Amino acid sequence: MIDLYTAATPNGWKASVTLEELGLPYTLNTLELGQGDQKQPAFLQVNPNGRIPAIVDRDNDDFAVFESGAIMIYLAEMTGRLLPTDARGRSEVIQWLLFQMAGVGPMQGQAYVFSHSFPEKLPAVIERYLTETQRLYGVLDTRLADREYLAGDFSIADIANWCWVRMHGAIDISLDAFPNLARWHDLLAERPGCAKGVLIPDQPHF
Structure with a gap:
């Protein structure tokens, strides 16, 4: 059994969608980010960085995993699904997973923060992050021009990027x-695991 600690954000959905796609049983623990649940001592024992998501694998001596990408790799390796085992296929998936973690997530996240949450409106800053997010969308769009998924079969790379791209609005x-990109976005949205995973929890923070 997996204990999932999360909130309704794109990074949180990466974990819940992966769990749903793999059909793994889990116990949901919803953290109220606005109330600082992620900074409480009990949760810091799970993730010393005080961020969601995190998991605890009760069937593996209460092994804790934090960082959304690390969680996805752990779950994929545990089940032998959503991540190829051959060196080339595995590398392709991890490259596109890290593309999201190093590019799409940080750029789109900052675009949202400076557009909606920052006390001052800084047009040049907002434009910088929006422009870079659109550039990254263009990279994804080009990649998907001649293939159904980002790296061979449906994988954790698709889940990671989709959980962010779906919030383009x-x-x-x-x-x-x-x-x-739009075709791929809609394709993933029709998958039951993806559709259910982004409703867990059901109160978005993004």
């Missing part, structure tokens, strides 16, 4: 200019 970016 929150920063007023349309997918009209990215037809391949």
